[in-house]
Amino acid sequence: MEKTDVVAALAALAQDNRLDIFRLLVEAGPEGMPAGAVATALDLAPNTLTFHFDRLRTAGLVTVRRDGRSMIYAAQYETMNSLLGYLTDNCCGGVQCTPAVECKPVRKRAKIPA
Amino acid sequence: MEKTDVVAALAALAQDNRLDIFRLLVEAGPEGMPAGAVATALDLAPNTLTFHFDRLRTAGLVTVRRDGRSMIYAAQYETMNSLLGYLTDNCCGGVQCTPAVECKPVRKRAKIPA
DNA sequence: AAGATATTTCAATAAATGTTGAAATATGAC
DNA sequence: GTCATATTTCAACATTTATTGAAATATCTT
DSSP: OOHHHHHHHHHHHSSHHHHHHHHHHHHHOTTOEEHHHHHHHHTOOHHHHHHHHHHHHHTTSEEEEEETTEEEEEEOHHHHHHHHHHHHHTTTTTSOOSOOOOOOOOOOOOOOOO | OOHHHHHHHHHHHSSHHHHHHHHHHHHHOTTOEEHHHHHHHHTOOHHHHHHHHHHHHHTTSEEEEEETTEEEEEEOHHHHHHHHHHHHHTTTTTSOOSOOOOOOOOOOOOOOOO
16 A cells, blocks of 8 residues: 555544544445435535545545445445555554454344343 | 544544654654654654644654753654554444554664575 | 435635744753 | 754645535436
8 A cells, every 4th residue: 555545544534524434334334325324324414425425435445336316335444454554564663563454344243142 | 542532643644744754753663763853864844843743742643852952752652552443443343353453662673684 | 207315516615734934942062 | 151953933825624505416206
């Protein structure tokens, strides 16, 4: 991952609403979720949301596809992994000082009973 | 780590010069290095550098101490670790899907011979 | 085609950001 | 105390950012 891309990804995540949006999409899993559902969940104006989605998309952190009249946004796990990889690669003078970080989507699970 | 702090740390790192500065300080180790040395290494105006140091400091990513007329800046590894922890904690729907990430300063080593 | 729904586009605006140049401050050397 | 060195402070400026409101576009339903 190029430094330029790292800065872009960091900048994309370095904003309250976008960090929320991205985390929501990550939890939603690889299938993603429609823009409207994100808007409702986070109480954001649809046009504001479009703006933020664009940022995340430009940074390669999310993808979009159309499904009927909905736009389905999904987290791009690979980019997140690359970002984490870059940060940890360089966290100790270029020496890999940590176990490899890998971030994979999680299938929905039943809640762990108390 | 609070979300506010995460956003602050991400924002601090999401800038070309600051990412360079931080990486340089990380490589410099816990002893840190004087502002002037950073300025020379990265070819930055001293006042510009002060501006960026402030950002990093406010985000808790670096510390300063005075040594004679020099100001010694040092990377704050704990904050970086917390940031990585937050990002990986939330990277899979709040489930810890990765081994714990830990970033420790590295002692200077001899170059590995070819 | 008409109407409703989902999302985007556009223009306007306030606020934050990064850089520069000039001047100030703090420390150390003489 | 005077001078040089190291860094910070301040004001100015151009740029980017996030949000809003109004209008446009695309898709589906009837």
